[in-house]
Amino acid sequence: MSRSLFLSIVDAVKDHDYYFQRRSDGLGRMRLSSLQKVTAVFRMLAYGLPADATDEYIKIGESKATESMIKFYLAMGEIVAERYLRTPNANDIARLLYIGRNGSPTIILETIADYDLWIWHAYFGMSGTNNDINVLESSNFFSNLAQGTAPPAHYVIQGKEYNVGYYLADGIYPKWATIVQIIQQPQGRKKKYFAMKQEACRKDVERAFGVLQSRIAIVAGSARFWKKYVLHDIMSAFIIMHNMIIEENVIFMHQFKK
Known part of the structure; x- marks a missing residue:
């Protein structure tokens, strides 16, 4: 993440x-700044640090670091989730079609991503109750798909028009018309090529x-928050930030090519 993007996030949550706004206490002493609070959150996210490990570097206590994390992911969800964690619209679909874009308890993340690694959909839940077979029953994306509500798509293949998008999935998913499963042991040139x-x-x-695991170490490490809704909101917050970084990189590459 660039310095400018980081500072824009700090300003957004502060506003x-x-x-996150710096205030004085009853004795007139200045309290923690927005930079201290947000930096503590980023260190916990990026390096998988516990809250009490931020005290020496950031000069912020464990309770404040934890509180800052909770306040931060709530702010991110309220400020930019509508833009950075949304269903693709007609313009997005057109661009995607023609350009491309250990025995321990675990929590699963179901996503839909494009070539640019932008994550369009994310479903977060407990494994066991939500696996590849029954995740469709609780995923809001596939629930809408089953009811015929899907992002607009229009393309032509061999002269035939299609108005429904297709999603690539493992063979364990149900045989829906909009889900293209893998071909087990493909035979023949066409099937092998496909x-x-x-x-x-x-x-x-x-x-x-x-990329998520390498960029944000808290994903690969043990969860330090017990409540499922807290973990869900944290996951959503850094997926939003991941998409913000992807957008910034794409803009930079376009400018560089010019």
């Missing part, structure tokens, strides 16, 4: 929530997971 291309596209999601 949104009075908690399986190869599909596998290459499906790796975009795996790359997105890899």
Whole structure:
């Protein structure tokens, strides 16, 4: 993340929530600044640090660091979730179609990502109760899809028009018309070629997971918050920030090419 993007996030949460604005106490002494609070949050997210490990560097106590984390992800969800964690619109679909864009308890993340690693949809839940077979029953994206509510898509293949998008998935998913599953043991040149291309596209999601884990260490480490809704909001907050970084990188590349 660039310095300018980080500072813009600091300014956004400071303007949104009075908690992040620097104030004085009853004796007139200045309290923690917005930079201290947000930097503590980023260190916990990026390095997987516990809250009490930020005291020496940031000069912020454990309770304040934890409180800052909670306030931060709530602010991010309220400020920019509508833009950075949304269903693709008609323009987005057109761009995607023609350009491309250990035995321990775990929590799963279901995502839909494009070539640029922008995450369009994220569902977060407990494993066991939500696996590949029954995740569709509780995923809001596929719930809308089952009811015929889907992002607008229009494309032509071999002269035939299509108005519904397709999603690449593992063979364990149900046989829906909008889900293209892998071909088990493909035979023949056509099926082998299709399986190869599909596998290459499906790796975009795996790359997105890899980038999340390398960029934000808290994803790969043990969860330090017990409540599921807190973990959900933290996950949503850094997926939003991931998309903000992707957007910034794409803009930079376009400017660089010019």
